[in-house]
Amino acid sequence: MSTVPEPGPSPVRPVAGEPARVVVLVSGSGTLLQAVLDACADPGYGVEVVAVGADRDGILGLERAERAGVPTFVVRLADHADRAAWDGALAAALARHAPDLVVSAGFMKILGPQVLDRFTVVNxxxxxxxxxxxxxxxxxxxxxxxxxxxxxxxxxxxxxxxxxxxxxxxxxxxxxxxxxxxxxxxxxxxxxxxxxxxxxxxxxxxxxxxxxx
CATH class of the missing domain: 3.40.50.170 (Formyl transferase, N-terminal domain)
Structure with a gap:
């Protein structure tokens, strides 16, 4: 007997009248991030950086986010048993911020299927x-x-x-x-x-x- 597969999660568009939710991933100085943060200061831009994630501590990109009052998170590869575990932890961290889009802005790690199957990421x-x-x-x-x-x-x-x-x-x-x-x-x-x-x-x-x- 054949079964009908359950539909996957539906693509979500930004809610009309609300800014699109973007999470930015960084590994270094965050100059690309800063350009986006500066643009987001204009309410008419239509985009909000809801979080900034990194794969390492103590980088200028995280400082830029903190100065702008944007929540940050760090998911270090060294803290996980293997790359698959790291990828799963990063996917979970991203999901907590419910992004419409993830922007890799100088993020120096290759993303795996647990992130890419759940989120649209641009680089x-x-x-x-x-x-x-x-x-x-x-x-x-x-x-x-x-x-x-x-x-x-x-x-x-x-x-x-x-x-x-x-x-x-x-x-x-x-x-x-x-x-x-x-x-x-x-x-x-x-x-x-x-x-x-x-x-x-x-x-x-x-x-x-x-x-x-």
């Missing part, structure tokens, strides 16, 4: 994907001799920087560029892109945000 990357995925995108772009690189906002999937592209911005590579100088110019454009695209993404009826208990 910014300092290259024009699919070119130069991974942790050394700016260095790799310089080594390849490209004259134009940039940044990408994409949905996170099980791969490394392989999820669907949401938006991209181009940045010219100068002959005198070092990895540091190029990365700084990319980060400026990356921050503006994230701030511009977040409300648009959350308003898009074709984009499925999820808020799973």
């Amino acid at each position: 910014t990357h300092p290259a024009l994907l699919p070119s130069f995925p991974g942790a050394h995108a700016v260095r790799d772009a310089l080594a390849a001799g490209v004259t134009v690189t940039g940044c990408t906002l994409h949905e996170v999937d099980a791969g490394v920087d392989t999820g669907p592209v949401i938006a991209q911005r181009a940045v010219e590579v100068h002959a005198s560029d070092t990895e540091g100088s190029l990365h700084e110019r990319i980060k400026t454009v990356e921050r503006a892109m994230l701030v511009e695209e977040l409300p648009r993404l959350l308003r898009d009826p074709g984009h499925k945000t999820r808020r799973h208990p």
